[in-house]
Amino acid sequence: MSTTLTAAPITNSLTAGMLPRRASLWLLLTSFAVTGAFFGVLFAAGITNDFNIVGTVFFGVLLFCLLIWSVSRAVEGSRKAKDRLVTALVALAFTIALLPLISVTFTTIVNGLPRFDMEFFTHSMRNVVGPGGGALHAITGTLLITGAAALISVPIGLLTAIYLVEYGRGSLARGITFFVDVMTGIPSIVAGLFAFALFALITNDPGIRFGIGGAVALSVLMIPVVVRSSEEMLKLVPNELREAAFALGVPKWLTVLKVVLPTSIAGIITGIMLSIARVIGETAPLLIIAGFTSSMNYDLFSERMMTLPVFVYTQYMNQGSDMQAYIDRAWAGALTLILIVALLNIIARLIAKFFTPKIAR
Amino acid sequence: MTTAVAPPIKAKQRPGDRIFSTATVVAGSLILVVLAAVAIFLVAQSLPAFTADESAFKGGITNFWDYVWPLAFGTVWAAALALLMAVPVAIGIALFISHYAPRKLAQSLGYVVDLLAAVPSVVFGLWGITVLAPALQPLYSQLVEWFGWFPLFAGPVSGTGRTILTVAVVLAVMILPIMTALCREVFLQTPRLHEEAALALGATRWEMITMAVLPFGRPGIISAAMLGLGRALGETMAVAMVLSPASVISFALLQSQNPSTIAANIALNFPEAHGVGVNVLIATGLILFLITLAVNMVARFVINRRKAFSGAN
The missing domain is CATH 1.10.3720.10 (MetI-like)
Known part of the structure; x- marks a missing residue:
């Protein structure tokens, strides 16, 4: 009796059990889209006075940390998940340092310009x-x-x-x-x-x-x-x-x-x-x-x-x-x-x- | 028979050499003299304060130590809070620049963080009082509402947001650049072979960092934290502008009655001080000088000891 051997679809053992290359980027964009939509609705409904950019970025990054950890844990296992979480957190630390820098520069320019004239x-x-x-x-x-x-x-x-x-x-x-x-x-x-x-x-x-x-x-x-x-x-x-x-x-x-x-x-x-x-x-x-x-x-x-x-x-x-x-x-x-x-x-x-x-x- | 003993060859002493080398020695010694002078003149001017009687102080304070104690507490408390916030962020940024960011970007990202150090402290003060404090106030109200049972967040909440927590945030931002720069240098010195060995054994990047980078960099992180603490202890203008001070000792973070810091207290009261009041303020400055001197010396000691024993050089 002959059995016909059908070849199993070849999976690349090097990429098996890994998230696709751009996965983290897409997840980040998704989280920003979600939080952006949330604060956009709040703004449209008149609950907040203007579109909350800081909230969007902050909660977006928080959501991203959660998403990347859980997705990676499901696909890649706990060690990889921890690695990805830390990568996200480290990038977050850098963004946190940028926030005050941007805020200080922006407010100084906006508030300083009205009297930045010859008389001054x-x-x-x-x-x-x-x-x-x-x-x-x-x-x-x-x-x-x-x-x-x-x-x-x-x-x-x-x-x-x-x-x-x-x-x-x-x-x-x-x-x-x-x-x-x-x-x-x-x-x-x-x-x-x-x-x-x-x-x-x-x-x-x-x-x-x-x-x-x-x-x-x-x-x-x-x-x-x-x-x-x-x-x-x-x-x-x-x-x-x-x-x-x-x-x-x-x-x-x-x-x-x-x-x-x-x-x-x-x-x-x-x-x-x-x-x-x-x-x-x-x-x-x-x-x-x-x-x-x-x-x-x-x-x-x-x-x-x-x-x-x-x-x-x-x-x-x-x-x-x-x-x-x-x-x-x-x-x-x-x-x-x-x-x-x-x-x-x-x-x-x-x-x-x-x-x-x-x-x- | 006499053997002519050749006189030992001596370098010709030129007046230019003498003058120049003496000038450098004098300049170098001058630094030691200045440091000694700082201590001596501060002590000399603060002696009257230690024996001052009640009339020199306001608000029922009877002697100098009662006056300086809440201030010293506020100084240390605000600096400690700032350090608590800044250390994890600084380590994160340093790791990002040294091990995560693309190689080509890393240096320019380092410059960006250094830019924070270029902002004058008075601008940070202005920013803290007009932007940060109003932005944080709603958050504070929520915190007190939800977690008011927790002693640190006890009410009543400050209506302006000018609390010691806001001050600590501003201080944390101000000490970030120096701590980041130091941590970054230390992390970059991690032996390449240790990192590669960890990665070759199958460690993920985070496991490599916990196994190779952080143990190697621990003394560096500690000394960076100490230097940051020294900066935070002595920071004046940001605290003077943002904080709404009172002469209290309290751990509550969100109330409108906050312990002031030594430096801010001097800046706020010095322009109007007269008589023995000036001496009292100088004496508090002496206390601040001693605190920061101790912190800095410990930090430098840790750095120097590490230099001697690390394999990096």
Whole structure:
């Protein structure tokens, strides 16, 4: 008796028991469609005032996590299901980080634009009550104080980095490295209190407020950042360059000045720009030692000096009778501040990109 | 017969070398001096506060320690809440960038997270009070309604949403970038062979991460968390703007009476302070300095110890 053997349909053992390739993408779109429809109905029925985008995304992702886990568990087994669930959760974590970034940028631009006009950049707040006025005095103050802080901290920071990389051996170098790390953790308000305590004792004036104190406070925050980034850059300079210079009989200090620094200058400038971008938005120390005023002040060494972050803070916290004018000015100041920081960041990246010496590999 | 003993060869001392190397040593030592000066001047200016009598404080507080205790509690409580929220998210983002995202995208995604660090804290404060607090308030009302029996969510709910939980959310957002950056670096240092061995044994990607990446990165995660904690403890403006403070010690998250933090209290009261009030605020700043110093030193110690013993370098 002959049996006819019919070949079973060949299944690829490598793809058996696996979800199709695009399955997770489709599931994600489905979950968004479902939650979108749900919130769309709520919106159409007039229960919510506008279409709830945050709710759609949030519950959509939640639904997706549930779906992908159960589907994968049914088809692929529990280990794969867990893997897919974690993949979804990890991607979710990244989206969560994006939400505040987008929200902050969006609200700052929307609320900042109404007063982002010529008057804002050409007037101070002197004798302004209610609408009008601008932040010229604050922008000037910010530039002066941050500039002074950079003048103090760049030489100190750069020389320290050179010491750590080129000269430093033994316990002093180790101690400096450790305390530079510790210094990065000083709260900004403590730096402000330090500057205040220092100058209050020196000048014997218990209510001391002036610009240079703000610059000193910012330097305390800025020096460790400059040291750290410059140190990294100096370490990248190949030792062969130094040895070649020594072999030619160049003294050490000239080697550092003419060989090591020019090689790493792009990276160092990038680091300095980024550190300026970091301290330019500091509010707390300036609030304490530079104080606030509504008039122009070009003199770092006397009288109170307004800065942009403090301007934003005081405009928002001390609203006058015409509240909207103050709030608008605060947001316009915030927008200006973000633009300055973004500009510094972009310039820093461009310098790093274009001026890094091309080392042949 | 005399043998001429050649004098030992000495490098010629050039004035340029002397000046330059001295300048670098001075600059380096200056940093230590500054750190010492911070401590000394803070101590010097806060001495009057420790012996101040009742007239220096408001609201029936009799001595400095009664004044600083609720503030210290609020500082630690807000920072701990922020850390609780930020750690899992930071680990998730770091894993996403180091092990999940497509290689080509990974670096630009890292930049995107770093952008969060570029937003000034005063802008975060503004955002927290005008966008986040009103957005979270309905959620808080629901929480109190449904889970009010749970001590953390006890009522009455704050009508503005300016509670310590909102502050903790803002703080969590602010410490995310530094924690993410550190975790990412550590995860990328995981020995490639460990990962490949796990995958070759049939582990899924998540099993590979639990077997190879996370055990290797644990000290790094801990120190990243400590550094984030240090940042959260000292953050000023966001707290000062968002929180509606009171001098209480309370664990309730959603009420309008919240313990304030040291930094925010200084920022809010310093402009109007005078006399011994200034010294009291500086003394609270000293306490904050000591807390953050301890946290940071522990974190750096963990990092440095790990550097010495890991196989990565």
